[in-house]
Amino acid sequence: MIKTYCIRSIFFFAIALAFIACSEKKKEHIPMPNTDLSKISVIPKPLKTVPTNSAFALDQFTAIYTSKNATGFEEVGTFLAEKLKSKTNLSIPVNTEGNNTVERVIYLNQSDSTELASPEAYQLYINQDSIIINANTSEGAFRGIQTLRQLVPIESNDTLAPQQIWPVPSGKIFDNPNFAYRGSMLDVARHFFSVEDVKKYIDILSYYKINVLHLHLSDDQGWRIEIKSWPKLTEVGGSTEVGGESGGFYTQEDYKEIVRYATERYMTIIPEIDMPGHTNAASVSYPFLNGNGKTPELYEGMHVGFSTFDTHKDTVYAFIDDVVREISALTPGPYFHVGGDESHVTKKSDYIYFINKVEKIVQKHGKRMIGWDEVAIADVDSTSISQWWASEENAKKAVEKGMKVILSPAKKAYLDMEYDTLSKFGLHWAAYIPVDTAYVWSPEEYGIPVENILGVEAPLWSETISNIDELEYLAFPRIIGYSELSWSIPANRNWEDYKVRLADQAPFLDRMDIKYYPSPLIDWKKSDFTYETIKKD
Numbered sequence: 001m002i003k004t005y006c007i008r009s010i011f012f013f014a015i016a017l018a019f020i021a022c023s024e025k026k027k028e029h030i031p032m033p034n035t036d037l038s039k040i041s042v043i044p045k046p047l048k049t050v051p052t053n054s055a056f057a058l059d060q061f062t063a064i065y066t067s068k069n070a071t072g073f074e075e076v077g078t079f080l081a082e083k084l085k086s087k088t089n090l091s092i093p094v095n096t097e098g099n100n101t102v103e104r105v106i107y108l109n110q111s112d113s114t115e116l117a118s119p120e121a122y123q124l125y126i127n128q129d130s131i132i133i134n135a136n137t138s139e140g141a142f143r144g145i146q147t148l149r150q151l152v153p154i155e156s157n158d159t160l161a162p163q164q165i166w167p168v169p170s171g172k173i174f175d176n177p178n179f180a181y182r183g184s185m186l187d188v189a190r191h192f193f194s195v196e197d198v199k200k201y202i203d204i205l206s207y208y209k210i211n212v213l214h215l216h217l218s219d220d221q222g223w224r225i226e227i228k229s230w231p232k233l234t235e236v237g238g239s240t241e242v243g244g245e246s247g248g249f250y251t252q253e254d255y256k257e258i259v260r261y262a263t264e265r266y267m268t269i270i271p272e273i274d275m276p277g278h279t280n281a282a283s284v285s286y287p288f289l290n291g292n293g294k295t296p297e298l299y300e301g302m303h304v305g306f307s308t309f310d311t312h313k314d315t316v317y318a319f320i321d322d323v324v325r326e327i328s329a330l331t332p333g334p335y336f337h338v339g340g341d342e343s344h345v346t347k348k349s350d351y352i353y354f355i356n357k358v359e360k361i362v363q364k365h366g367k368r369m370i371g372w373d374e375v376a377i378a379d380v381d382s383t384s385i386s387q388w389w390a391s392e393e394n395a396k397k398a399v400e401k402g403m404k405v406i407l408s409p410a411k412k413a414y415l416d417m418e419y420d421t422l423s424k425f426g427l428h429w430a431a432y433i434p435v436d437t438a439y440v441w442s443p444e445e446y447g448i449p450v451e452n453i454l455g456v457e458a459p460l461w462s463e464t465i466s467n468i469d470e471l472e473y474l475a476f477p478r479i480i481g482y483s484e485l486s487w488s489i490p491a492n493r494n495w496e497d498y499k500v501r502l503a504d505q506a507p508f509l510d511r512m513d514i515k516y517y518p519s520p521l522i523d524w525k526k527s528d529f530t531y532e533t534i535k536k537d
């Protein structure tokens, strides 16, 4: 059944099974309903699913074991135990030795199988008495447990057993992401969102295997991250937001906490400082930065393209060096996003000069530069990355330069576009994007050679949303579709099939208190879950 095991793994798995064998309690064979693994709604759709039409009985006699000395595996096991606890109220032990009540195991195994095609690949084997997840890395194991979480039914099943049982349908899943970069962007500049809000968003995104959160940390209306060497950025530039509300910013400790929380979920945080345009808040804080000669004032409107840094002053580059240095030191991920969009009042030659210089600063601090598609008009390196949002011409230029491209076409992937004319929030300058339009397009056939595509990212601009409920209304359910567009292969993507699986997400989204937009295109599954149900049992 399992082709390749390293000796060490077999050894520890044997120990796990020995716990069961030594168990004083006689193993009960509980008659399980015939559940078909291929009928369970998993998003994003795994590469390959093979049902074997029986089930694993998840119950109080289940334990989790992980490969010993395999970095991160035990933490992933603990994460799974916590999530299963909040779903089922079961307290499942992790790597507890001498536990003689164990009848069934979930085993997270570090495998060196060559069939695991990338660090995020995993194999999931569900048998009657064991569930095994094989992965090369703890990241792969983490992706695997997200699939497993989706296979655990929300309610326990009536069986002849005295204890509650959550039947997990048996079979095998082989999985590997189509694109390595599966992202979402959150604009915390137009409206500020608290650390708690961002964490809630990260937690749900990671359930759908999204592995990048790009934070748009500065814009004309606000500067949102503490820079110790330039304190007025947040004291002054962080005080406003769109519509005259009160603004806010992350201290460096706050930002570290977001990074920590994301890292625990195998998600990379990408910080963006947008420049040379979209810089009014910075220039109000330190007017020497401003290149337009006017005395800037705090801005709470929604216009774009009116601000620019002075691209010829050395002091401006010294400032940028400090900002990139401080933020890079707090950011373990490999990328730094420099914005570069809509610099309508920067002369083209100045813009090119600026991006060339800033790219070098980013590289000096050990990061790879990402910029909105306009940056490809500068003399950028092939190691830098272009994020296509508006201009196909710019995206093609990036390809000519050998750059990787992140696909975020506004017409298809902008989470701030209204669903339709009845939408409560959002804009519609690019398009109306109902839930089907968001899903029914193919990144592979969007005009960029597949080898140049790093992945897909769905940006959520926040001019029209000011709290987490409004954020969720625009992001959900569309972001779930973008996760499938970037994880699953084209042959596994189909709207008719997807819309049924999406409908089945309702109980989970309700349980997580996500205020998703109940699109009439989806026949949402009714959910009668309440936390009281769990407590009562």
Ligand code: TNX
Pocket: 304, 341, 342, 372, 389, 414, 416, 427, 461, 462, 463
């Ligand atoms: C364009 S997308 C922008 C943002 C706005 C957004 C609103 C991009 C790189 N620039 O500044 O917030 O449209 O949809």
